[in-house]
Amino acid sequence: MKRLPPIAAALVFLSACEREDREFRPSPVAGEGDAAIALSSIAPGPGGTEMRADTGKAYEENAYHLSEGKRLFTWFNCKGCHANGGGGSGPALMDDRWIYGGEFQNIVQSIGEGRPNGMPSFRGKIPDELIMQIAGYVRSMGRHVPMDAAPGRNDDLMPRPSEHRLPSSPAVTGGTVPPSGQAPQ
Amino acid sequence: MPTKDTAATRYSGLSEITTDNVKDLRVAFTFSTGVNKGHEGAPLVVGGSMFIISPYPNIVYALDLTRPGAPLKWQYNPKPDASSQGVACCDVVNRGPTYSDGRLFFTTLDAHVVALDAETGREAWNVKLGEINRGETMTMAPLVVKDKVIVGISGGEYGVRGWIQALDAADGKSLWKAYSTGPDRDVKIGAEFKPFYEQDRGQDLGVATWPPNAWEIGGGTVWGFTTYDPELDLIFHGTANPGPWNPNQRPGDNKWTNTVFARDPDTGEARWAYQWNPHDLHDWDGINENILVDVEWQGKTRKALVHPDRNGLVYLLDRTTGEVLSANFYHPVNTHQGVDLKTGRIKINAGKYPHENEVIRDVCPTAPGAKDWSPSSFSHQTGLLYIPHNNLCMDWESTEANYIAGTPYVGAEVRMHAGPGGHRGELSAWDVVAGKEVWTIKERFPVWGGTLATAGGLIFYGNMEGWFKAADARTGEVLWQFKTSSGIIGQPTTYRGPDGKQYVAILSGVGGWAGSIVSGDLDPRDGTAALGFVNAMADLKDVTTKGGTLYAFALP
Numbered sequence: 001m002k003r004l005p006p007i008a009a010a011l012v013f014l015s016a017c018e019r020e021d022r023e024f025r026p027s028p029v030a031g032e033g034d035a036a037i038a039l040s041s042i043a044p045g046p047g048g049t050e051m052r053a054d055t056g057k058a059y060e061e062n063a064y065h066l067s068e069g070k071r072l073f074t075w076f077n078c079k080g081c082h083a084n085g086g087g088g089s090g091p092a093l094m095d096d097r098w099i100y101g102g103e104f105q106n107i108v109q110s111i112g113e114g115r116p117n118g119m120p121s122f123r124g125k126i127p128d129e130l131i132m133q134i135a136g137y138v139r140s141m142g143r144h145v146p147m148d149a150a151p152g153r154n155d156d157l158m159p160r161p162s163e164h165r166l167p168s169s170p171a172v173t174g175g176t177v178p179p180s181g182q183a184p185q
Numbered sequence: 186m187p188t189k190d191t192a193a194t195r196y197s198g199l200s201e202i203t204t205d206n207v208k209d210l211r212v213a214f215t216f217s218t219g220v221n222k223g224h225e226g227a228p229l230v231v232g233g234s235m236f237i238i239s240p241y242p243n244i245v246y247a248l249d250l251t252r253p254g255a256p257l258k259w260q261y262n263p264k265p266d267a268s269s270q271g272v273a274c275c276d277v278v279n280r281g282p283t284y285s286d287g288r289l290f291f292t293t294l295d296a297h298v299v300a301l302d303a304e305t306g307r308e309a310w311n312v313k314l315g316e317i318n319r320g321e322t323m324t325m326a327p328l329v330v331k332d333k334v335i336v337g338i339s340g341g342e343y344g345v346r347g348w349i350q351a352l353d354a355a356d357g358k359s360l361w362k363a364y365s366t367g368p369d370r371d372v373k374i375g376a377e378f379k380p381f382y383e384q385d386r387g388q389d390l391g392v393a394t395w396p397p398n399a400w401e402i403g404g405g406t407v408w409g410f411t412t413y414d415p416e417l418d419l420i421f422h423g424t425a426n427p428g429p430w431n432p433n434q435r436p437g438d439n440k441w442t443n444t445v446f447a448r449d450p451d452t453g454e455a456r457w458a459y460q461w462n463p464h465d466l467h468d469w470d471g472i473n474e475n476i477l478v479d480v481e482w483q484g485k486t487r488k489a490l491v492h493p494d495r496n497g498l499v500y501l502l503d504r505t506t507g508e509v510l511s512a513n514f515y516h517p518v519n520t521h522q523g524v525d526l527k528t529g530r531i532k533i534n535a536g537k538y539p540h541e542n543e544v545i546r547d548v549c550p551t552a553p554g555a556k557d558w559s560p561s562s563f564s565h566q567t568g569l570l571y572i573p574h575n576n577l578c579m580d581w582e583s584t585e586a587n588y589i590a591g592t593p594y595v596g597a598e599v600r601m602h603a604g605p606g607g608h609r610g611e612l613s614a615w616d617v618v619a620g621k622e623v624w625t626i627k628e629r630f631p632v633w634g635g636t637l638a639t640a641g642g643l644i645f646y647g648n649m650e651g652w653f654k655a656a657d658a659r660t661g662e663v664l665w666q667f668k669t670s671s672g673i674i675g676q677p678t679t680y681r682g683p684d685g686k687q688y689v690a691i692l693s694g695v696g697g698w699a700g701s702i703v704s705g706d707l708d709p710r711d712g713t714a715a716l717g718f719v720n721a722m723a724d725l726k727d728v729t730t731k732g733g734t735l736y737a738f739a740l741p
Contacts, residue, residue, distance in 0.1 A: 074584075076587075076592070080342070080592055080594070083711050083715070083716070084713050085711050085714075086710065086714025087715070088701070088705070088715045088716055089270070089273055089275070089593075090271065091707075092707050092711070094708050117267050118267070118269070118270035120268075156542070156584060156598050157580060159712045159720075160710050160713075
């Protein structure tokens with residue numbers, strides 16, 4: 001019986017090591033421009049639009065990438081417009097509405113290419129790997145990532161429950177009108 | 186002009202609508218602007234036309250008041266760059282057009298100034314004065330002084346170096362430009378510059394009071410209402426907050442941010458300046474209105490300037506010298522103890538200093554201040570100032586900000602909440618000489634629009650729930666109110682129509698910094714949204730929706 005606690009501890013310790021792999025160096029082939037992703041939920045003919053739900057898994061299920069994404073979200077001033085996900089001059093990122101699509105690849109493209117109503121294009125300013133980490137973190141604000149990978153408590157003022165405690169808000173296809181649709185014609 | 190006169194009193198001599206008959210006021214006509222963002226503009230009436238400007242995309246509409254229902258006469262769409270929406274800190278507002286000599290002048294969000302022929306809506310000239318890629322936008326209402334169009338730049342949350350500029354009303358050519366930071370020649374400080382206090386004297390203070398080169402991205406933007414005294418031949422304007430908000434990154438007084446300047450309108454040369462808040466700690470832009478009134482002060486008539494600042498004080502200044510005659514609290518304040526009248530310097534409470542990475546709780550007033558841009562009015566009938574303001578406090582943490590051109594340069598985590606009493610806004614009548622409140626109306630939300638005083642003994646204002654109200658200027662009793670379609674953050678106007686009747690007009694359409702939770706559809710679960718304002722406005726979505734509509738009222 002005396003030996004059990006050390007064995008249990010060793011088991012816990014070793015299984016914790018298995019939790020995830022960290023990619024400290026980005027994959028040399030990782031690029032943001034290659035995945036095709038539809039911005040619309042309608043497409044002519046049978047089958048509808050193709051959704052690639054698995055893109056970004058490597059980032060979304062990895063606590064290291066998500067916590068890096070959280071740091072970079074502040075570092076590159078994303079926070080100045082989107083706050084801690086509630087939005088400001090930019091739209092909210094923690095809710096279920098996505099003007100330009102809420103899939104990982106949509107968000108990567110929004111950051112890289114910009115969007116016409118005020119989102120700057122960061123292509124060439126932020127390395128692709130870092131854009132993916134930020135996109136993963138953005139997905140964590142609507143809890144589209146596994147709970148055990150999402151960041152925990154902030155180091156700073158806590159504006160809302162931490163990412164791993166936020167309820168999951170699956171994206172809805174309706175419910176918002178993009179700013180470009182609001183202006184009188 | 187939106188301010189009624191160059192003294193910005195917003196006092197109208199019209200007296201057909203009085204305290205007795207205001208209860209009969211009813212809608213005469215309405216008009217949809219078709220835009221869903223915050224409507225901070227003033228309807229402007231010249232002759233038989235009314236001019237209104239929408240928030241981005243800054244469409245100008247002219248309505249024909251001579252015909253029943255005031256139909257559309259012309260409209261003009263400047264088609265501003267859509268990306269400019271991304272560098273407007275606090276909703277994509279515009280504070281109104283200005284008229285002079287047959288022409289209409291206004292600014293656009295992508296930093297153009299445009300002149301139109303008021304009769305036809307044809308463009309006379311259109312000049313670009315800023316670069317949105319550096320975060321430069323324009324939101325202010327221009328002021329025309331002696332054939333010069335006075336305009337300034339916005340973008341204090343993006344590290345923009347602020348300036349004020351005079352354009353030739355005939356062709357838009359720049360006549361002079363004065364920066365708010367940097368060496369004296371850039372600020373237009375020369376031999377004629379005589380500030381009243383020691384704190385504002387010295388050479389190149391716009392450089393010396395900053396860490397090296399920080400003044401180049403130091404803010405001090407100019408986006409409030411400019412006033413003009415034709416007798417002294419001086420214009421008065423404020424400068425906004427320094428960048429970033431985090432004060433630990435910019436030790437020094439950070440001149441000339443949060444300052445009021447008196448300048449020669451012909452040359453731009455500064456005559457005096459007074460810094461309201463040296464080394465700003467809480468985003469206290471000094472751009473609130475500087476209303477020009479003459480007061481009896483200790484037995485003498487003084488040419489004064491009244492200024493309710495974000496820091497919670499109403500200042501009474503001698504506008505010939507910049508001397509502070511008095512500074513009294515109109516909002517609960519725990520961050521400072523008012524102004525030392527000998528030195529002119531504000532006395533900061535060290536206990537609330539926002540050291541980096543330390544959460545300071547219950548700081549009053551907040552980042553938008555005791556009062557933001559919302560213009561007060563001054564009634565020559567009662568001698569009182571009518572101040573629309575907030576009642577808010579906040580938690581604040583200074584964090585390190587990175588300067589990346591064209592992105593926010595803030596460095597603060599802010600979360601606001603209601604001030605003492607639980608209400609979040611007030612309309613207060615203020616005795617400028619005695620320096621005390623006479624009456625006040627408490628409002629559930631901040632009073633984010635302007636006020637209007639009339640010779641009929643009335644004060645008009647709107648609240649963010651959408652009620653447009655008329656109060657007795659002497660007692661503060663609300664005598665009439667009408668529920669408009671959206672929350673009100675605009676500036677009321679009154680005018681005599683071509684039919685001889687008195688009208689009152691207001692733009693309804695919630696938004697602005699306070700209302701961006703609705704106009705920008707923000708998520709109230711994040712208290713730091715909209716730079717911390719959302720925490721105090723979480724229930725606004727329950728009471729109003731967005732949408733811009735003009736309302737005009739008249740007696741039957």
